[in-house]
Structure formats: structure tokens, C-alpha cells
Amino acid sequence: MALLVLKFGGTSVADIDKIRNAARHVKREIDAGNRCAVVVSAMAGQTNQLIAWVEDAARGRAANVDGHRENGESQGYDACEYDAVVSSGEQVTAGLLALVLQSLGVKARSWQGWQIPLNTDPVHSKARITGIQGDALRGQVLDGEVAVVAGFQGIAPDGRIATLGRGGSDTSAVALAAALSADRCDIYTDVDGVYTTDPRIVPQAQRMNRISYEEMLEMASQGAKVLQTRSVELAMQRSVPVLVRSSFDDADQDASADLAELGTLVCEEDEIVEQKVVSGIAYAPDEAKVTLIKVADKPGVAAGVFGPLAEANINVDMIVQNVSEDGRYTDLTFTVQSADLDRALDVLRSKKDEIGYGDLDGSTNVAKVSAIGVGMRSHAGVAAQMFHALSEKGINIQAISTSEIKISILIDAAYAELAVRTLHTLFGLDSR
Amino acid sequence: MALLVLKFGGTSVADIDKIRNAARHVKREIDAGNRCAVVVSAMAGQTNQLIAWVEDAARGRAANVDGHRENGESQGYDACEYDAVVSSGEQVTAGLLALVLQSLGVKARSWQGWQIPLNTDPVHSKARITGIQGDALRGQVLDGEVAVVAGFQGIAPDGRIATLGRGGSDTSAVALAAALSADRCDIYTDVDGVYTTDPRIVPQAQRMNRISYEEMLEMASQGAKVLQTRSVELAMQRSVPVLVRSSFDDADQDASADLAELGTLVCEEDEIVEQKVVSGIAYAPDEAKVTLIKVADKPGVAAGVFGPLAEANINVDMIVQNVSEDGRYTDLTFTVQSADLDRALDVLRSKKDEIGYGDLDGSTNVAKVSAIGVGMRSHAGVAAQMFHALSEKGINIQAISTSEIKISILIDAAYAELAVRTLHTLFGLDSR
Structure with a gap:
């Protein structure tokens, strides 16, 4: 019983x-x-x-x-x-x-x-x-x-x-x-x-x-x-x-x-007895990318950007900040849900003076693809394998974020399904 | 307040x-x-x-x-x-x-x-x-x-x-x-x-x-x-x-x-300050009449009839038993809801031997009309007035039941609306 x-x-x-x-x-x-x-x-x-x-x-x-x-x-x-x-x-x-x-x-x-x-x-x-x-x-x-x-x-x-x-x-x-x-x-x-x-x-x-x-x-x-x-x-x-x-x-x-x-x-x-390195490939088509161009590379800028977004109840997912070339300015890219893009841009425009940035760019033309697996913890090189396979298909990676058991990439939405298929095969998930 | x-x-x-x-x-x-x-x-x-x-x-x-x-x-x-x-x-x-x-x-x-x-x-x-x-x-x-x-x-x-x-x-x-x-x-x-x-x-x-x-x-x-x-x-x-x-x-x-x-x-x-003798005329069109013909006029017969009906969850309303002519047999008439008539007849047919009756008759062609008023308690002659007015219109009364504040009559359904109008006028209820 x-x-x-x-x-x-x-x-x-x-x-x-x-x-x-x-x-x-x-x-x-x-x-x-x-x-x-x-x-x-x-x-x-x-x-x-x-x-x-x-x-x-x-x-x-x-x-x-x-x-x-x-x-x-x-x-x-x-x-x-x-x-x-x-x-x-x-x-x-x-x-x-x-x-x-x-x-x-x-x-x-x-x-x-x-x-x-x-x-x-x-x-x-x-x-x-x-x-x-x-x-x-x-x-x-x-x-x-x-x-x-x-x-x-x-x-x-x-x-x-x-x-x-x-x-x-x-x-x-x-x-x-x-x-x-x-x-x-x-x-x-x-x-x-x-x-x-x-x-x-x-x-x-x-x-x-x-x-x-x-x-x-x-x-x-x-x-x-x-x-x-x-x-x-x-x-x-x-x-x-x-x-x-x-x-x-x-x-x-x-x-x-x-x-x-x-x-x-x-x-x-x-x-789970037979644990694979990667267990599954997830795919989020409803992403939007926001880029702040020429942001001052100094402490407090991130808070100035993400504080007002949080107050407006907008969830921010992947965040990528490039290394600044001249030590003074950098570009800041992050993703939000597509449905929140217009509100996010409005918030950032209204805070332009406080934040201080050169230009603002928003696009819904992106997708997030993730490889997930607890096996990654004990296997190095998963990310390298992944980037190599995608580059072979000519897929450009716009942003990357990782956790212990997940690697997510942001790519052009047009390539999303190709990327999912490529990774699914790469990590041995296709059924025979 | x-x-x-x-x-x-x-x-x-x-x-x-x-x-x-x-x-x-x-x-x-x-x-x-x-x-x-x-x-x-x-x-x-x-x-x-x-x-x-x-x-x-x-x-x-x-x-x-x-x-x-x-x-x-x-x-x-x-x-x-x-x-x-x-x-x-x-x-x-x-x-x-x-x-x-x-x-x-x-x-x-x-x-x-x-x-x-x-x-x-x-x-x-x-x-x-x-x-x-x-x-x-x-x-x-x-x-x-x-x-x-x-x-x-x-x-x-x-x-x-x-x-x-x-x-x-x-x-x-x-x-x-x-x-x-x-x-x-x-x-x-x-x-x-x-x-x-x-x-x-x-x-x-x-x-x-x-x-x-x-x-x-x-x-x-x-x-x-x-x-x-x-x-x-x-x-x-x-x-x-x-x-x-x-x-x-x-x-x-x-x-x-x-x-x-x-x-x-x-x-x-x-x-209620200005209490009329009769306050309202009620009208129930969904009545059905059941008559048991040639029932033995002795104790226990009523229980033999109404007990099985109650067990079958059939509500009996007006009950009239004529005085027996020869001291041995009488007729018993009562009303039920029209919707219950067929079930009531079935119950009585199944108990024919126990009850002992000559014939059984059922009809949905009847209506009940009632005059209601607390003023009746202190006014004699309301029933007489009522019967007289109805007889003048040629309406035959098939059964009568009364309470302290109500007189109900059972009549041919075809005369129901005429009876209601007649009594409404008789007791001074028409608006001017």
C-alpha cells in the first residue's frame, strides 16, 4: 500500500x-x-x-x-x-x-x-x-x-x-x-x-x-x-x-x-542512475534585448538602471556588461520578457539623465536557448563544445549566462530552432 | 439610524x-x-x-x-x-x-x-x-x-x-x-x-x-x-x-x-389599521381531484387511503367526505397537485383490496380559489356571501374547505378566472 x-x-x-x-x-x-x-x-x-x-x-x-x-x-x-x-x-x-x-x-x-x-x-x-x-x-x-x-x-x-x-x-x-x-x-x-x-x-x-x-x-x-x-x-x-x-x-x-x-x-x-551531462535543451522565444550604449563604467550605474526596472515590476534575466575599452564607457545589454519591452524602454528613457547613457536600443528579435544538466558540475568543456557546434552552423551568440547546471545563450530569433536541434543532437539526446 | x-x-x-x-x-x-x-x-x-x-x-x-x-x-x-x-x-x-x-x-x-x-x-x-x-x-x-x-x-x-x-x-x-x-x-x-x-x-x-x-x-x-x-x-x-x-x-x-x-x-x-374582511383572492390552477366511490363508512378507512399516499410523498390538500346515505357506504373526494395525480391513482389502485372501494376517479380539470382575510374571524357570513355570488354566476362548487382566515372552494377549471374576478369585486378589492 x-x-x-x-x-x-x-x-x-x-x-x-x-x-x-x-x-x-x-x-x-x-x-x-x-x-x-x-x-x-x-x-x-x-x-x-x-x-x-x-x-x-x-x-x-x-x-x-x-x-x-x-x-x-x-x-x-x-x-x-x-x-x-x-x-x-x-x-x-x-x-x-x-x-x-x-x-x-x-x-x-x-x-x-x-x-x-x-x-x-x-x-x-x-x-x-x-x-x-x-x-x-x-x-x-x-x-x-x-x-x-x-x-x-x-x-x-x-x-x-x-x-x-x-x-x-x-x-x-x-x-x-x-x-x-x-x-x-x-x-x-x-x-x-x-x-x-x-x-x-x-x-x-x-x-x-x-x-x-x-x-x-x-x-x-x-x-x-x-x-x-x-x-x-x-x-x-x-x-x-x-x-x-x-x-x-x-x-x-x-x-x-x-x-x-x-x-x-x-x-x-x-x-537518477544514468545521468547524462546535459539532460535537456530549453528554449524561450519571448525574450527581448535592451542595450544601453556608452554608459559610464563606474560603480552605481547598474543600480541606477535595474532599480527603476524592478520598481516597475519588470523582470530582468540575462545581463551582460562588456569590458570597457577606454576605462570610461561601456555597453550594457540585458533581456526582459517581450511583453515588458516597451515599458522597460519608457522607464529607461525617463531616467536618461540620472543614468547617463549615449543611446538606447531595444529588440524583440532574439531567443534564449539553454542546455541544462546536473552532469555539467563534473564535466568541464560543455560550454566550449556548445559554442563550437553553434559557430559551425554560423550562429552568432549575442550574450551568455551560466549557472552550475545551465548554460544559456541569446541568439538571433531566426536561428533559434536550428540551435535547439543542433544542441539536442550534440549532447546525445535524440531518440534512435 | x-x-x-x-x-x-x-x-x-x-x-x-x-x-x-x-x-x-x-x-x-x-x-x-x-x-x-x-x-x-x-x-x-x-x-x-x-x-x-x-x-x-x-x-x-x-x-x-x-x-x-x-x-x-x-x-x-x-x-x-x-x-x-x-x-x-x-x-x-x-x-x-x-x-x-x-x-x-x-x-x-x-x-x-x-x-x-x-x-x-x-x-x-x-x-x-x-x-x-x-x-x-x-x-x-x-x-x-x-x-x-x-x-x-x-x-x-x-x-x-x-x-x-x-x-x-x-x-x-x-x-x-x-x-x-x-x-x-x-x-x-x-x-x-x-x-x-x-x-x-x-x-x-x-x-x-x-x-x-x-x-x-x-x-x-x-x-x-x-x-x-x-x-x-x-x-x-x-x-x-x-x-x-x-x-x-x-x-x-x-x-x-x-x-x-x-x-x-x-x-x-x-x-394593520384598516383591515378589510377579505384581503386577497388566491388561485391554484394546478389541482387535481381524486374521488373514491362507494367506500365503507367505518373507522380506519381514511388512514388506509391517506397513509399510503403520505408514504409516497404525495401531499393531499382538500378532503371532503359526504355523509353516508345508508350508513354503510360513502364517497371520499380529495385534491392533490396535478403532477402527482397519476402516482396517486397508482398507489390507490395497488391498495384497492386493503381499502375496499367501488370505483376510482381522477380529474385535473379543477381549480382551487380561496378568499383570505384575518377579518373573517370577526365577520360571520363571509362563506354564505361567497357561495351566493358564485351561484349567481352559475359556478358549481365541488368541494369546500375552511380555516379561521380562509375559505377555499374547488370548481371546474373553466370557471376559475370568472370566480376570481367575481370574488375580487364582491369583497371590494377592485381598484377604482
Whole structure:
């Protein structure tokens, strides 16, 4: 007997038929003698409908600045009421899945965040989990009753519902798995695992059997949007093995099948036997490059540039500063999300006098490609191999950034797919 | 300053524009210096959508009779999960109305049943309120913050959400008004009050300024479906004045206007100054008549007939037993809802031997018309007046039943509208 937490995302519970399919996955585990808690998202589309209502309801608020002020006011509405409305989506799915399970003869009961309780900090609409008092729930689960938990929500210190922010259901699931000391957290989603790169670009991409938490964090933040970053951080911190698998696989297949056949297991580095040097190639097309030309090469300039950008809530990714030729001026290049480019340029123009630069240049015509692998730690020369292969294809590298387990390059967007294919082959990731 | 409970039904909060209109009613009261708690239903249509999902989710349940069994199983699904799903409709409206109020500069906070808490008995999906611990809510309201309460729901002793059954939001509102010792409970709905009879039948029907609880109970159970019967019983028991008014009236009209101009006040009998003998004429077209011919005239026969009907959950209304001519046999006539007629006949046919009757006859071709008025208590001859007027129009009375404040007659359905118009004129209810 294993204690499992299963999580189904919005597309996996989009209608009653899909909820029925999810229930068959749960029933298979129960029939195999396992004990289950299930975390569900809202039915796909419901959350957007609820948010649209909230935004419509709060319309006209700006004209009433003397009104009631609360947390989250900056979004233009009271985050506490946003939470009360939007959390209802997961509440509905949890009840419906419990009903379907009962219709299949499986004992089940729905749990909302406040019923467990799953406690959060007071930051409504972007709350973080502070603790789960899971004893009652665990007792029921060990007793053979499936606990169907509304994801994405908990109860804040003010006694009101708090949501965890978009994608928070993954985090709910991992946190619950940790609190219950579950043997594994299975994330059922609309893909069947984590691939060595985007299969739409490289048809030879392979599903990984296993990936370490660290690599998954780099893959996820690079655009392999399978698992929410916070959930991976939490899984790493609490050593929760997470299996990413498809909810659209045959729900009746043997529960005891080899995990490697079912999806990708995100786990500790030392549980991965045949570790490659590079595990995967990530690709972020939505990058934009900003270059400040002829910036004074002196202390305080970086703060002058990046401080105002941070205040404007613009995330800066790769930063490259060339060595100054004359010791007086240099060029400063960095990347932001494409969607933030115009705002970033506006901020920098408004600060031109304080920063002091010659010219400002922005371009969305770039892509970031990264090679990721914990094996890099013990293998020198990975970067050299990479640059050599790309130069052979005539691909010019505009910027480079590295971490212990990742090498990222910024290149002309036109060459992005060629670069991904080249690196995928170079590091032996193509399937035979 | 008055402490008011305002209740808005589903059609009055059907979309964000209607919610905004409801908010303007609330703001008008706040601007006039009053303190408000507001009870809301789900947006019109939402509850039906949620129930449809529940029924779809529970489909196939009948094939799994060995499965999990709970309260409410007789409906084919677990009432506890039904409650978890369906209660989300009111939760959404409460949050949205709070947001709209804030956008108008009015301090507001939503409250779900479990947050107040509003306690219920354990009968999920048809729960009754057992108590309201309204101190925290009352404190906030007296402090000037509008409490927007999700109607139709509370928390059961098992710590789970319980709904009060269809129309339960009226009961939520009256119970909250009683718990807060509110000065009045205003029910905003899609009609502007209670009329002396159905204005679609009698164009001269008038809106009543006031009606006693007792009369309202008779009117409501007779088909004037403005207020849920349980809410009127509760208002009577706890002496809560209830004002029925239209949510589509001009929301900005003077809050201190004469109540008589705003709608119909349901109140104690002695607060009604100019009491007429008959206050209103009610009309129930959906009646069916059942006659058992040649039934033995001996003790126990009535129990033999009505026991099995009660077991089959069929409500019997008017019962007439003729005096037996020969002391041995008699005829027994009673009415049921039209929708129940076939089931009632089936039950009686299956019990023919036990009951012992000559023949069985059923007809939906009848209507019930009632004259209602607390003034009848002190006025003899109302029934005689009524029968005389009807006989002058050639209307044959098939059955009669009376209470202290009501006389009901059963007639051929073809004459129902003529009978209503005749009685409305007879008792001086036509507007000039």
C-alpha cells in the first residue's frame, strides 16, 4: 500500500466526462490497494469567467479613490473578495469529483482549504502556504476514503479564503503530499511527461524517465511549463517525488506498471542512475534585448538602471556588461520578457539623465536557448563544445549566462530552432 | 439610524449590471445613515447549471448500489457534496456585490455561512437553521461596513456546508434579521409587492400596503409565490417586519419614503389599521381531484387511503367526505397537485383490496380559489356571501374547505378566472 497525492489540472477536469476519466485513474489506485488524496483545479475556463466577473464588478473603482482600501488594492480590486469569488471554481470541481467517485463505488469526500485547514499567509490572491493541519484528512484517507481537495486555496489568518495565485494547485498538491508524508505526488496533466526539448521543434525529443528537482526548476523557468516553479521548489525542499503523467492515458492500465512507462519522475539527483551531462535543451522565444550604449563604467550605474526596472515590476534575466575599452564607457545589454519591452524602454528613457547613457536600443528579435544538466558540475568543456557546434552552423551568440547546471545563450530569433536541434543532437539526446 | 437586512433574489443579481443596481439600493440606505446586512441568492441560472453538473456527475450511481451511502441518498447522490457544489453560486454573488459596493465607495465584506457562522441541522440539501452566531458580523455592520451574506447556506454539525433548499435565501434573510434584531427585512424581488390577486387575471388587482403574517402564509401556499413559506413562518415567530419590494424600482429614490409607496409590508395583524374582511383572492390552477366511490363508512378507512399516499410523498390538500346515505357506504373526494395525480391513482389502485372501494376517479380539470382575510374571524357570513355570488354566476362548487382566515372552494377549471374576478369585486378589492 502506498499513500499517493494525485493532482488533476483544469484541462483534465474540463467537463463531467473528463472528471469521470480522472475518477477512473483514482479508482485504479484504490483498487490496487493504495490510499489517495486528490487535488483538483477549476474546470478549464471557469477561473477566467470568475476573474472576468470580478474585474467587471470592480470597474469604476478608480473613480472612487476615497473608498475602502484593502490588500491587493493595486490590482484595482479587493484581493480578499477576489479570493472569495475565484476559489469557488475549485470547490465545484472537488464536489463533482467526489460525486463521480461515489458513483463508481469509491468512498470519497471533498475538502475545501478552510476545512482541512490549509493555512496561508495574509497576502490574498498571492498567498503562500504556511502550514497544513492534515490529521483529520489523513485519518480519513488511511481509512480508505478518498479526500478530494480543492486546490489553489487555503485560509488566511483573517479567517477568509486566500488563493495561491495562478498555477497554485500544483503547489497545493506538493504541500499536501509533504504534510501527509505521501509516497509520491502524481501530477496528471495534458502532456505525458517532461521532454528533452520541445517535441514540436525537435521530433526526436524524448520523454525523460527521471529529472532532478534542480534541472526541473531550470527547465520550468525556461519555458517547459509543465509544473509551477513554486511547486518544484517545495518538492525539492521537502523531498517529495513528483510524477508528471498524462490524464488522457488509459485510466485502467496497471497501477503497478514501471513508473518510467507512465511519465517523468522529478526526484533527487542521486536517484537518477544514468545521468547524462546535459539532460535537456530549453528554449524561450519571448525574450527581448535592451542595450544601453556608452554608459559610464563606474560603480552605481547598474543600480541606477535595474532599480527603476524592478520598481516597475519588470523582470530582468540575462545581463551582460562588456569590458570597457577606454576605462570610461561601456555597453550594457540585458533581456526582459517581450511583453515588458516597451515599458522597460519608457522607464529607461525617463531616467536618461540620472543614468547617463549615449543611446538606447531595444529588440524583440532574439531567443534564449539553454542546455541544462546536473552532469555539467563534473564535466568541464560543455560550454566550449556548445559554442563550437553553434559557430559551425554560423550562429552568432549575442550574450551568455551560466549557472552550475545551465548554460544559456541569446541568439538571433531566426536561428533559434536550428540551435535547439543542433544542441539536442550534440549532447546525445535524440531518440534512435 | 435603522439596522436593515436587504435580500436580493436571483433575478435581481442575474448579471453584473443587475448586481450594480442592487448595490445602488444598498448605497442609498447607507447614505441615509442606515446600517445594512445584505443576503444574496446565486445569479439566476447558476444554481440550475450547478445542479445539472451534480446530476451528471452522479449519473450511473444507481448501478452501484453497494457504494458509499450518505444523507440524501434518495435523490441519487450524496447531499453533502451537492451542498458543496451548489452553495458556490451564492458565494460568488456575495463576493461580487461586495466588490461593486467597494467600487461605489461603500465599505463592504462578504460572509459565507461557515464564516458567520450560521448553524444548521445535519439534513444536507434541506437543512434548517438552528442558530446564528452573529456577534462578529453585527459588530462590523454597526461599524458601518456592509455585510454581504451568501444566502441559502450554513454550516452543519459535521463541519460541512449545508444548503437550506430552494428558496432558502428568503429564510436566511429573515433569520439573519432576527439574529441581528434588525428593524426590518427588505426582500427585493422582481415584483413590487403582494397583490390582492393575480393581476394577470384581474387587472384591477391592487398592491397591498400591508398584509399580516397569517394571511401571507395562506397567500403564499396558495400560489402567490413571492416569499418562501418557511421565511414567513419564521418572520411571524420572531416578529420581523418584512417589506416585499421591487429591485427594479429607481434605486436612488428617497430612503425615507413612505413604506406604503415602496411595496408590501408583511407584519403583525394589529399593525394593520384598516383591515378589510377579505384581503386577497388566491388561485391554484394546478389541482387535481381524486374521488373514491362507494367506500365503507367505518373507522380506519381514511388512514388506509391517506397513509399510503403520505408514504409516497404525495401531499393531499382538500378532503371532503359526504355523509353516508345508508350508513354503510360513502364517497371520499380529495385534491392533490396535478403532477402527482397519476402516482396517486397508482398507489390507490395497488391498495384497492386493503381499502375496499367501488370505483376510482381522477380529474385535473379543477381549480382551487380561496378568499383570505384575518377579518373573517370577526365577520360571520363571509362563506354564505361567497357561495351566493358564485351561484349567481352559475359556478358549481365541488368541494369546500375552511380555516379561521380562509375559505377555499374547488370548481371546474373553466370557471376559475370568472370566480376570481367575481370574488375580487364582491369583497371590494377592485381598484377604482
